[in-house]
Amino acid sequence: MCRRKRLQHSANTEQKDTVESTYRKSSDNQRTAETRSATMVNQTCTDMALAKVNSGKADLEQERYLRDATRYFCGIEKPLKYGPSIDSLSDLITALHKEFETNFVNIEMVNHIMLTYKSNAREWKRFAKFDRFKYTRNLVDAGNGKFNLMILCWGEGQGSAIHDHADSHCFMKMLKGDLKETRYKMPCTQAIEMSNGVDIGQMDSDSEGEHVFDSAELTPEGDTTITVNDVAYINDNLGLHRVENPSHIETAVSLHLYCPPFDECSVFHKNSGKRIKCPVTFWSKYGVRQTESNK
Numbered sequence: 001m002c003r004r005k006r007l008q009h010s011a012n013t014e015q016k017d018t019v020e021s022t023y024r025k026s027s028d029n030q031r032t033a034e035t036r037s038a039t040m041v042n043q044t045c046t047d048m049a050l051a052k053v054n055s056g057k058a059d060l061e062q063e064r065y066l067r068d069a070t071r072y073f074c075g076i077e078k079p080l081k082y083g084p085s086i087d088s089l090s091d092l093i094t095a096l097h098k099e100f101e102t103n104f105v106n107i108e109m110v111n112h113i114m115l116t117y118k119s120n121a122r123e124w125k126r127f128a129k130f131d132r133f134k135y136t137r138n139l140v141d142a143g144n145g146k147f148n149l150m151i152l153c154w155g156e157g158q159g160s161a162i163h164d165h166a167d168s169h170c171f172m173k174m175l176k177g178d179l180k181e182t183r184y185k186m187p188c189t190q191a192i193e194m195s196n197g198v199d200i201g202q203m204d205s206d207s208e209g210e211h212v213f214d215s216a217e218l219t220p221e222g223d224t225t226i227t228v229n230d231v232a233y234i235n236d237n238l239g240l241h242r243v244e245n246p247s248h249i250e251t252a253v254s255l256h257l258y259c260p261p262f263d264e265c266s267v268f269h270k271n272s273g274k275r276i277k278c279p280v281t282f283w284s285k286y287g288v289r290q291t292e293s294n295k
Helices: 002-069 089-099 107-116 121-127
Strands: 136-141 148-154 169-176 179-184 220-226 231-234 240-244 252-259 264-269 274-279
Touching: 089 107, 089 121, 089 136, 107 169, 107 231, 107 252, 121 136, 121 169, 169 179
Parallel strands: none
Antiparallel strands: 136 148, 148 252, 169 231, 169 252, 179 220, 179 240, 264 274
8 A cells, every 4th residue: 555655656746747847848948939039139130230331331332432433424425235225214213223223333324324215205294393483303213312313394494503513423314395504614712602592493693692713714615405315414523504494485394313412502603703502402202292391
């Protein structure tokens, strides 16, 4: 009898030990899984943070590369033989995004893409917004912060002030009508007067301020008429320009690509001899009029 009790007690003890061991293993496995999960979350956060940092570095490298390229690039007059075919505005946007995926953007290929696209009003008319008082800048694609593609609408006789391009590349393609481009050499004086009251869409103004460059330096180098599907190119190394619609009976529409994008540039007033920094804004974005409530 005593022997049976001892055996039963031993069996109960072994069973209890087995249950406790199983519970401990289960708890250990759960803690290990939780630790592994926490580690994976931390690693994911770290990877995302590093990716963001690397992306920021890549963007800076691309911007630096593009600005350096303005020192030697002067534009191409004909499409490249090895470049892609661009059959629509959608194709153009897709091709641009592909080119700007790398830090070392092939600026000739960007020029090719702009040259190859043929204007189709059905594709761009929803972005074409006019203002009766000045020409408008209408954003089509923000280029993930690497470029800005926009449509500029010029009423009869409307034009820009003489301006630079903030060390960026400027491609201008005619979609409708004609534009006259007048180029100027960059004045030597580098002093800048800050102003919030000047708009790039204004011609020469008589606003108050110091004379910060010799207006005699600002002489026209020549005029060019840009017609439908032509592409003009300029950067600050090539000089300044003023663009205007020479017609007083027809409107004009042009497609512009700026890379890197910029939100301010310098306006040069020939009569007063002033160079003034001014903001550049959008009249509409993606076909929607910009107001104070949706900026």
